[in-house]
Each structure stands twice: as C-alpha cells, then as structure tokens.
Amino acid sequence: MTAAAYDTVAVQYAEFAAEVWDKHPLERAVWTAFADSVRGRGPVADLGCGPGHLTAHLRSLGLDAFGVDLSPAMISLARAAHPDLRFEVGSMAALDLPDASLAGILSWYSLIHTPPAELPGYFAEFARMSASGGHVLLGCFESGGRPLTSFDHKVTTAYSWPLDELAGLAAAAGFTEVGRVYREPVAGERPMRHGCLLLRKP
Template identity: 45%
Template sequence: MTDLDVDFLHATRTSYDAIAEAYAEEFPDGLGHRVLDRALVSWFADLVKERGGGEPVADVGCGPGFVTRRLDALGLPVFGVDVSPRMVALASRAHPHLRFHVGSMTGLDLPDRSLGGLLALYSVIHVPDAELPGVVREFRRVLVPGGWLLLAFQTGRGEELHVTERFGHEVSLRYRFRDPELVAALLGDAGLEVRARVVLAPDEGARRPRAFLLARAPGPVTSAVTERTALATTDAWA
C-alpha cells in the first residue's frame, strides 16, 4: 500500500466520520427518488440470485446502509463495508438485522472467491487514479466464478474536485470523475467481463451524468436463465 493510498484513506475516513450523522439525515434513502438507479440495482440482484450458489454479497462503501437494506429486501444475503467507523455504527444502529464492518476496498478482509456479488455505488470516486487498478483487482479477487459486480460513479474526463466543507464540517474529500470506457477497460484488465454500460442523464440540478458498469467474473453459467440474461446485457447502453 502506497503513501498516497494511506493519505486518501485517512482523509476519507475522518471526513465521513465528521459528517456521518448529517449525511444520514440528508440522505435517508439515497436511491429513493432515482427510479432508474433502483431498477439497475434490482437487475443486479436478479442476476446474483439467478446465478445461485448462495454466497454473500458485499455493499462496499455502504455509508449509512440504505442500499444494503434495499439489497436485503430484494432477497440477497448482503453485508456492508465502509471505511468510516461512524458510518458503520450508524448503519448498524439503523439496520440491526444486517451485518456491517469497517474496511477498505483497497484490501478487503475477505477470502478469495467468497462473494456472489459486489456492489460499489459512488464510492470509487474517492480512490486516486493510481490506486484504482488495484481496487478493481481486489474486487475481482473476492468474486466467485460467475459472480457479479456493479459500479456506479459520476462521469467526467479526469476532472477532480477537492471539497473542504460539507454540512458545516471541515473535511478533505476528493471527488474524481471518470470516463466510463476507461473504467470499463480497467475491469477488463483485471479479468472481469463487462456486460453492460449504462449512462444516465444528470438529475435535476446536477451537472454530471451517472455511469453504471455491470461486470461478471469468468466462470460457468449455473442456470439457463442467467445465461440468457447475461447474453442480453452485453454492450447495453441507455
């Protein structure tokens, strides 16, 4: 792990610890008004369930746990991971029937090939460019053959925004906006099969489109339904 990685983890952790309560109040359900986002999360859940196997699913960068809760409601055996201890505490309090733990996507405390799915919504935006390939390889490491990955992030051409205040608290958060094709190439380099690229127009009042990338770890297809669905998703755009 590089010094840069340590610095970004520390800044991200302390910043989200500082704003955890205000963030959870402001976004009690971050997908509540985003119908298309919810549909894509449901699609991911269907693919994981259709694959079978029963392995758990990780919500990486879970924050206060609202997406973890949604995946649980969709029938997945899910748990949440976040770099912020305060966010994990809030998620555990709000959703006591679910499991949350502190961890970093740069080094997940999980065995190889242990997850049937991994979802990271708007959490890789804080990862420096130099560290992102390693994060993607880590995602690949923990997925079982045939396991599914769903990433979401705001798009851009390599721009970076440094935020020093949120909700009245001093923070140091760097937001990185990336080209979906470049991120898709990183997934391919890590050995993941990119099945769909979906770009959604900005919400009202927002400036940037949101990209979703759906990828699959190579491996045997375990059901005819999953095989048909996987073939149908290749190179989809919206």
C-alpha cells in the same frame, strides 16, 4: 483522510441519502438487475456502504448482503438503523475475505475518491474476492465525454471517469462488461452526468 472526512458528516450524509432515495427509478432498476444476477449464488458485499441504505435494499431484494465502510461513524449509523444486518469497518482495498468468496460486489459511488493510480489495485481485489460468474455493480460520476477529471466534492476530492476507461481497468483485472447505464442529474444534484457498469468475472 476519506474515513475521517465522512466521520464528520455521517449524520448529514445519512439524512441526505434518505431524502434522495425516491428520485432515481433508473438506479432502482439497475440495483434490481444486479440482484437478479447474483441472487442465490452466495454472499454479496456492499463496499463503501455508508449508513447502510443500499445494503438493506439488497437484502429486501433477496440477497445475503453485508456492508463494509472505512468510516466508523457510518458503520455505527448502519448498525443502529439495521440491527439485523452485518456491517464492518474496513477498506475495500484489503478485506479479510477468502478468495472467490463473493457472488456479488456493489461499489456504489464508493470509488469516487480513489486516486486514479490506485484504482487498478481495487479492481484486482474485487477480482480476487469474486467467485467465477460473480458480478460487480459500480456507480460513479461520469465525465460526459471529457477526460478523467478531479473536482471539489463536498466531503473530499473526487473524480469523474469516462466509463470506457473504467471498463478498461476492470477488463485488465479479468472482468467482462455486461452493460452500462448513463443518467443525467436531477434537480438539486451536482450538474454532472452519472454512470454505472455491471461487470462479470468469467
């Protein structure tokens, strides 16, 4: 369902992502901190990579980055825009990657459509693929002090999470929290708080 929904808006989404790229210097700082944590340690997967903007940015920061997305249309756009990078169609819940093979995982707003009951399975898969000392950077809509909430996203139903709850799910899968960042929405964005978690596998 999510893949089909993003297939239908792939071109518009790619244009939107390009337009908002320069609005968030705080997020660029977070991506750089993530890159500094994993550079030179092995491959890095951008899971839910969409049209590949962030995969390419991670490569520009010196990472051996590749992208995975459920949407074939998104992967086609990513391959066309960045022919020198590796992109694959696949589900981040069940990737054909060896255990402990990744130095880093970027999951930037790619879990927002995941039903809450399924999220522990995703964290377990992240832990399986992560090498010891590997890092996960997770971006999401943050609930702003409210409980877990679903909302009508432009593409399909999405969720805003308290970061404490997400950190708890990550801890149950074996990750430790390195840090977290919150930011408020900017003009033109949905009036919702944003958050990210940087996690490490011991």
